Amino acid sequence: MNSKEHIKSIILGLLILISIVLTYLVWNYTPDLNNVTNSDSSKKNEPKPLSKPMTASMEGTVTPFQIIHSKDDKPQGTVSTGDALDSITKPLKNQEVKSVSHMRRDHNLVIPELSNDFTVLDFTYDLPLTTYLSQVLNIDANVPNHFNFNRLLIDQDNDNHVVLYAISKDRHEVVKLKTSAQGKNIDSALDSIKSDMQPYTEIITNKDTIDKATHVFAPSKPKDLKSYRM
DSSP states (O other), rough: OHHHHHHHHHHHHHHHHHHHHHHHHTTTTOOOOOHHHHHHHHHHHSSOSOOOOOOOOOOEEEEESEEEEEETTEEEEEEOHHHHHHHHHHGGTTTTTTEEEEEEEEOOOOTTTSSSEEEEEEEEEEEEEIIIIISSOOOOOOTTTTTTEEEEEEEEETTTTEEEEEOOTTSEEEEEEEEEEEHHHHHHHHHGGGHHHOOEEOOSSSSEEEEEETOOOSSSSOOOOOOOOO
């Protein structure tokens, strides 16, 4: 009987000793990751960046989704592409702002001085006007702080100088900028992208889109377009 108890004690002691050893090995185990991180398979599956970090320009990042030319209430437009957008914005860059005015309406924003021949840049998001002017158009202007817009109208005054109207998302505010840019250069830019344009329709969706400055513009005969999720 004593021998059986003695054997049980030995076995129990061995089990305890094995448990202690295994616990020590587990807690102090450090895997060797050198082979894993340097293996060809890991490099093959590693995602490649779309571009080098911090190399994307603001000009190539902040872009409208469509360009509209409204003349005599017969709008034409196109989806904004790199070449078309460059043609339109190039005459606006590095220009002087002669005057700035800010107007707010509680209802039905109307711009009486807007001509019947103007260009629209529509964005899908709000963006600060100061950022767009300084980092995209390289224009220095004293505009209202914290003013955001998602539509930019490009018009001309009686002296054939370009006038910009930045319109807020709610369509109740507009900032007007008279610039030194020449209207003839905008006309030439529109002529250069005319072949890319198709007939568009002006749509009134609610009380905030009853004026030509705030109409919703869409293709008269929409085409299937590729879409990309980002």
